[in-house]
Amino acid sequence: MENIGGVALPQGQQPPPAPEGVAPPKVERLNPVVQQQLNLESVKTRALGLYKAISRILEEFDAFARTSSTPKWQDALGQFSMVSMELFNIVEDIKNVSKAFVVHPRNVNAENATILPVMLSSKLLPEMEAEDNTKREQLLYGISGLPVHMQIEKLKARIDMIGAACEAAEKVISDCRKAYGLGSRQGPTLVPTLDKVQAAKIQEQENLLRAAVNYGEGLRIPADQRQLPTSLPSHLVDVLPFGDGAQNLGDNSGTYVKNNPPFSSNSVNTQGVLQTPGGQLIGRSVPSPSNSAFDNASTPPMAYANSPRSSTNIANTPSPQQQVQQQQQQRQKIMQLPQHQQSLLVQQQLRQSSNAGVLGQGSISQLHDITGQTQQKFQQEHLINIIGLRINIYTSIAK
Amino acid sequence: MECVVQGIIETQHVEALQILLQGLCGAPKERIRVHELCLKSGPNLGVVPSEVRLLCDLAQPTPSWTVRHVGGSMRGAGAEQISVLVRTVVESKVGNNALRFFYALGYKLDHELLKIGFAFRFQKGAPITITVTSANKMPRLHATDEAVPVTPGIQLVEITAPAAADNYNDVASAVSSFCEYLAPLLHLSKPGVSTGIVPTAAAAAASLLSNSGGKTI
Numbered sequence: 001m002e003n004i005g006g007v008a009l010p011q012g013q014q015p016p017p018a019p020e021g022v023a024p025p026k027v028e029r030l031n032p033v034v035q036q037q038l039n040l041e042s043v044k045t046r047a048l049g050l051y052k053a054i055s056r057i058l059e060e061f062d063a064f065a066r067t068s069s070t071p072k073w074q075d076a077l078g079q080f081s082m083v084s085m086e087l088f089n090i091v092e093d094i095k096n097v098s099k100a101f102v103v104h105p106r107n108v109n110a111e112n113a114t115i116l117p118v119m120l121s122s123k124l125l126p127e128m129e130a131e132d133n134t135k136r137e138q139l140l141y142g143i144s145g146l147p148v149h150m151q152i153e154k155l156k157a158r159i160d161m162i163g164a165a166c167e168a169a170e171k172v173i174s175d176c177r178k179a180y181g182l183g184s185r186q187g188p189t190l191v192p193t194l195d196k197v198q199a200a201k202i203q204e205q206e207n208l209l210r211a212a213v214n215y216g217e218g219l220r221i222p223a224d225q226r227q228l229p230t231s232l233p234s235h236l237v238d239v240l241p242f243g244d245g246a247q248n249l250g251d252n253s254g255t256y257v258k259n260n261p262p263f264s265s266n267s268v269n270t271q272g273v274l275q276t277p278g279g280q281l282i283g284r285s286v287p288s289p290s291n292s293a294f295d296n297a298s299t300p301p302m303a304y305a306n307s308p309r310s311s312t313n314i315a316n317t318p319s320p321q322q323q324v325q326q327q328q329q330q331r332q333k334i335m336q337l338p339q340h341q342q343s344l345l346v347q348q349q350l351r352q353s354s355n356a357g358v359l360g361q362g363s364i365s366q367l368h369d370i371t372g373q374t375q376q377k378f379q380q381e382h383l384i385n386i387i388g389l390r391i392n393i394y395t396s397i398a399k
Numbered sequence: 400m401e402c403v404v405q406g407i408i409e410t411q412h413v414e415a416l417q418i419l420l421q422g423l424c425g426a427p428k429e430r431i432r433v434h435e436l437c438l439k440s441g442p443n444l445g446v447v448p449s450e451v452r453l454l455c456d457l458a459q460p461t462p463s464w465t466v467r468h469v470g471g472s473m474r475g476a477g478a479e480q481i482s483v484l485v486r487t488v489v490e491s492k493v494g495n496n497a498l499r500f501f502y503a504l505g506y507k508l509d510h511e512l513l514k515i516g517f518a519f520r521f522q523k524g525a526p527i528t529i530t531v532t533s534a535n536k537m538p539r540l541h542a543t544d545e546a547v548p549v550t551p552g553i554q555l556v557e558i559t560a561p562a563a564a565d566n567y568n569d570v571a572s573a574v575s576s577f578c579e580y581l582a583p584l585l586h587l588s589k590p591g592v593s594t595g596i597v598p599t600a601a602a603a604a605a606s607l608l609s610n611s612g613g614k615t616i
Contacts (some may be wrong), residue, residue, distance in 0.1 A: 181606055199595065202553070206407045206593050209550045212534050213405075214590050216437055216510035218549065219536050226508075226540050233543045235434065235455050235462035239495050240541070 043090060050086050057083065400563060402483040402525075402570050404578060406556045406587035406594055413531060413554055415604035416584050420519045420529055423580055428517040431532055432457040434543055435514060436498065438506035451506060453498055457543070466493045473567075482578075483571045484589040485562060511537060513546040516554065524573030525560040532557075556585060 057079055064071045108116060124132060137144075143154050211217035232240060408416055417428065434455040439448045454465045470487030472478070478485065516532030533554045535546035558578065562570040578587045583603035586594040597603075 181602070181609075202409075202596055203593065205550045205553045206595065209407060209534060209553055209555055210405065210590065210593065212536070212549045213512070213555055216512070219510035219512055221510075221540060229539055229542055232541055233434075235457060235495075236498075236541055239498050 039093075043094065046086065046090050050083060050090065053079070053083050053086070400485060400561070400567060401488045401559050402485050402562050402567060402574050403557065403559045403590060404483045404574060404587040405558075405590045406581075406585045407553050407596065408531070408556055408585045409596060409600065410533070410552055410554055412584060412600050412604040415607040416531060416556070416581070417517065418607050419581065419584065420531075423577075424519040424521045424529075426520060428519055430458045431514060431516045431518050431530060433514045433532075435512045437509045437511065438501050439509040441505040441507055443505045450509070451501060453493075453501070462495070464493050464495050464497050466491055466497055481568070481571045482589075483574050485567050485571065511541070513537060513543050515546075521577060523577065525562070525566075525570040527558060527560045527574060527577055529577075530557050530559075531555070556581075556587065558587060 057076070060076075061071065112119075123129070139155075140151065143151050146154070208218065212219055228240065421428065434457055436453040436455070438451045438453065440450075441448075450469070452467045452469070454467060456463045456465070468489045470489070472484050472486035473481075513535040514530075514532040515535060516530060518528055518530040521527040521529065531554055533551075534549045536549050537543060537546050539545065558574055560570050560574050581587065583597070584600050584607075585597055588594045
């Protein structure tokens with residue numbers, strides 16, 4: 001059997017005998033089953049492959065040595081492990097079958113009588129024996145004079161020290177792995193756990209945040225603090241009606257938004273008939289006793305209520321005759337409708353108003369009251385005026 | 400309809416999350432600065448109050464308004480199996496007189512919120528939007544310049560994707576698989592379900608932020 005790159009066979013035993021050994025007179029054939037099991041061809045192929053791999057590694061290391069560059073240890077170690085695994089597999093496979101072989105030569109006869117004792121002896125080869133002796137001397141240096149049990153103890157102590165050193169080294173390696181963020185190749189990774197107190201704090205914060213974003217908890221300003229600031233951010237300046245005391249928030253207050261930008265002045269343009277919460281009908285445009293700013297009204301004076309059921313047909317709009325007739329027809333229809341639907345219609349009309357502008361908060365609820373009571377004509381273009389007047393009336397009533 | 404999940408992340412790790420999202424999505428981030436006004440309807444509009452949100456996008460030079468109504472979420476055994484929340488949503492761009500209009504209808508301001516952060520868009524199976532924002536409250540009404548964070552140390556991460564009734568399963572799975580990319584940094588869950596922070600977040604953030612880039616050998 002060829003020499004496989006210096007492979008050391010176990011304990012210097014005789015090499016596994018091949019059928020071709022020491023020139024037997026007759027070539028014996030192995031049992032075909034055994035032959036198949038041994039599968040010499042594959043062993044040969046594998047051995048050759050292994051030989052090539054090892055020689056390749058040696059060449060690579062030669063190259064490293066020549067260029068004096070550091071090898072990539074990861075790769076090198078990988079290759080070594082591959083090679084050693086392959087060798088191990090080959091030896092294992094052969095071991096399985098080697099029971100079928102008896103030591104060759106089988107019989108003692110004149111030819112091998114002299115050489116057989118040498119072959120059978122378990123004595124080490126001379127160089128191996130010398131090596132063994134030197135190693136033993138190194139090991140027992142200093143303690144060879146002591147009695148045996150003390151030698152044993154000392155050796156045990158040495159083994160323990162070596163074991164401790166190995167453990168410390170392992171620990172250092174794993175710490176370095178963690179510090180440099182390398183994953184450990186084997187063994188479970190330690191997951192850092194949170195301190196309980198910290199976790200509880202974070203849980204609390206999380207609940208606050210989720211509640212705030214999803215449900216608005218903790219964001220509601222109490223009603224008494226809800227006053228529009230004097231200086232609004234730029235995106236709200238045109239959007240919100242400006243003016244003091246004008247808010248549309250929270251409580252069902254009676255204050256109304258005063259005016260809207262389309263009107264030049266910051267005052268109320270109020271013409272028309274309004275109804276108080278009490279349901280009384282107010283006649284023609286009543287100048288409010290409070291901030292009287294009706295004079296600079298840009299729209300022609302109109303008088304009407306914001307209810308569809310208006311009896312006084314005050315129509316000053318430049319609407320065609322047809323429109324008026326239609327409105328009258330509508331009113332008649334509305335009268336016949338139940339109250340609820342009437343209010344809905346009113347709301348619809350409100351929405352249809354092109355000049356919707358600013359409506360007071362309670363205007364719709366007011367309309368609920370109104371529709372049930374009187375019939376008054378509802379002119380859409382001047383809603384704002386109506387509301388404005390109502391504001392003033394309410395403020396005046398409130399006083 | 401939309402599929403939505405939410406999660407939290409500590410403010411110190413937001414930069415790392417940004418790097419991760421930049422790597423995943425490719426496109427640069429979009430800044431978010433949204434003033435959200437939540438309006439609730441008054442009693443005149445029905446027994447059950449409805450809620451409408453007006454969002455004003457302040458990141459652009461010209462503020463633009465959006466109205467958004469969030470409906471009920473899907474319920475039932477099937478909904479519990481899905482890891483994302485599927486809910487109806489109606490959203491539309493509106494003019495800046497929307498606020499006045501809603502006030503006129505009878506809606507009242509319930510609360511307002513200022514969200515500041517960034518967003519990324521990702522297309523994989525569905526157009527997914529990831530927003531990372533800090534929620535800020537205003538001490539006085541509409542005082543957006545004086546907003547302070549509700550929780551300074553924690554920011555909200557929200558992942559949404561539009562869905563339809565016939566494809567919400569696919570969209571939900573697309574969102575879930577995207578969430579797995581973010582697993583080292585944060586856990587995401589349905590809104591209302593708290594997750595806590597992830598213990599590996601610090602290590603993950605450190606590795607994302609490091610220049611040498613921890614390459615596995």
